[in-house]
Amino acid sequence: MSETILDSSLFRNVYCYVAGGSEGCVSHGYSEGFLPAGYEWLAFAITAAVLAILFIQGALGGVLALIWGERRILARFQNRVGPNRWGPFGSLTSVADAIKTMFKEDIVPDQADRFLFNLAPVIMVVPVLMVFAVIPIGVGTLVADLNIGLLFVIAITSASGLAIAMAAWSSANRIAIFSGLRAVALLVSYEIPMALSLLGVLMITGTLSMTGTIEAQDVPFIIVQPLGFLVFFLAALAEMSRTPFDLTEAESELAAGHLNDYSSMKFGVLFLAEWAATVAGAMIIATVFLSGWRGFSPIPSHIWFVGKVVAVIFLIIWIRATWPRLRIDQVLSLAWKGLFELTMINLIVTAILTAAMADREADGSLFSAGELWIMAAVNWAVFFPSVYLIGKLLASKPYEDDSSEPQELYPVATEEKAFEGAAD
Amino acid sequence: MTLENVLLVSGIIFAIGLYGVLSRRSTIALLMSLELLFNAVVIAAVAFSRFTPSAGLADAGAVTANEVRAALTGHVFAVLVISVAAAESALALALIFALYRAKETVEITDVSEMKR
């Protein structure tokens, strides 16, 4: 058993209770477990199973809470009451919904490719649940402190595009395929600014480990890296297909897109994956940009972390209640012409700052709070002009109908340029 | 897991990819088989990096940091090959699209004007 795994207190508590006696456990103060020596592999397997079940259940609980919270908060924003019948404040409504989904009939369309159709929900949900394993939800409370944590998260979440393409294609449904094409284009486009916006953070921390990222944040990186945060937040919204980038489903236009032909628990699993992605995305944003579980002392670290995640989720719901959905061309041009440039500006500025201040190469130390504040000042000075400039360049031009003939494809404005009058 | 075993797995994947390149008709399937070939090569590079020492390490004498780091040359090769393969596949797909627009087909056997 390698020592590094035992550094995670969560893992250690379970493993050493089962196995005990092994070197790593003794040095951490555990005397003996109930398995005899030589059965370390069994203890390892038991620990892995326990932690996996624990984390998946935690994620599911988080998703149920999120669904209820989103419905309540959205109702508040729209001057409604929201679900309030079952349980206190309607908090058991999501449970009722889940049970209802389970008992529905499981339909597979006649023309569907059964193999891919059944595989797609699995491919969709597994990467999202794997993300939860690397997020520290409190001091030492994480399953695996990978030394490539951030890169792992970015890589593993990129598989969801394939799942959506599979779901869309195997449904053998025109609307689903259109939505699948849109979704894949959107996801692939937004992966680039998402990965690039993290590079600024990586240059400051000098590590890919989640724990290392939190330890480096004497000043939360939302202050040090405003451009990085903005781009990462928008790209994450797109990756977890939330409004205003939720073209992958777009209930009102595509009738739920690739989810169109799914029913019963397969639909439930696909939907679960999306909500779990929202929770995971909020957790990553809280970890990387809001200094994770750090806070001041009387309040325990887990509460700090949950509080920050809830704040991020509230912001996401607020955006959903406020902004309309963008068009697909607007979404793609925002990724390629807007966010990409912003990350490049951020990258160059951060690289110059880091090179000017770093003597890290000598002893591997982190930047002090003072240095981080200087970086923050420069970055904020760059933030406003660059966002203004890119926004100015991206702003859509007023509608001009320069074609002499009426548009045949979409007969919206056939009556003698009806838009001219409207512009006045 | 020894060096020989990993290289054998790499060789098997290479052979499968070669079979695909030689036998498939659809250009998209050809491209997939090419990616398998690339993967086989990358596995071999990483395996050598894991199991064989860099030149300086096997000699007697002081071990320098550069010699130790050179053990990971295989990883660097892997990253470079993966990058080039990604660029290649994007370009190949653009070519396939161009072919499809020009001839309404993506079967490799239908594109044989140069033979006549």
Place this chain on the structure above:
Amino acid sequence: MNEAFEVPTVVSFAFWVASAITIAAAIMVVTVRDVFKAAVFLAGSFIGVSAIFFLLNAEFVGVVQILVYVGAVSILIAFSVMMISDVSHGSQPSRARYASVTVSALVLAAIAVTVYNTEWTLNSGLTDPDAIAGLSGTFIEDEIASGEGRVRDASGIQASDSQVVQTGVLGDSTGTVGALLVREFVLPFETVGLVIVAALIGGLALMRPREGEPDPRGGG
């Protein structure tokens, strides 16, 4: 044979499982008629290969493999199959099947014979404790900035304040790969960047609408 480079049984077992999955998926890629399904199996094969990389202590390469191949290449291929939809279901049967099998079997035999008949210089043959520590233990390095410093086994000596105890390069490869990419291999690294830009421009140029053709982006 020294213990530092021994492969644990669990890792060996996992390697055989990952290899079996990879090879099975690869066989499906080259035999399945439906091209979209082949793309999905290709993604499965890529995931198996990345598992092999993780077992070979190459975390960075493994993650890059998932990021680039699963996240981009196989999705791009699936995307193209969806765009060129009529090729997917009715793909023609293979051409020259028996000749291809023969050629690949011969190549595989040649590789196997070469692999098993070569005397490889292996890590496990190393005797210098400093070299072993630098690869898979913990080590201390003088003059970190220049990269020329001498490497010493950290288990025997006390590190001074200015020295850092580092994990062997096979144990924690990510940072070292990064350093190699921007130091020793900076020229190939930049060349790859150039190749990618060229591929980008080439792709755009190929997909540009020709004169007289309607703009594929639509809009009248």
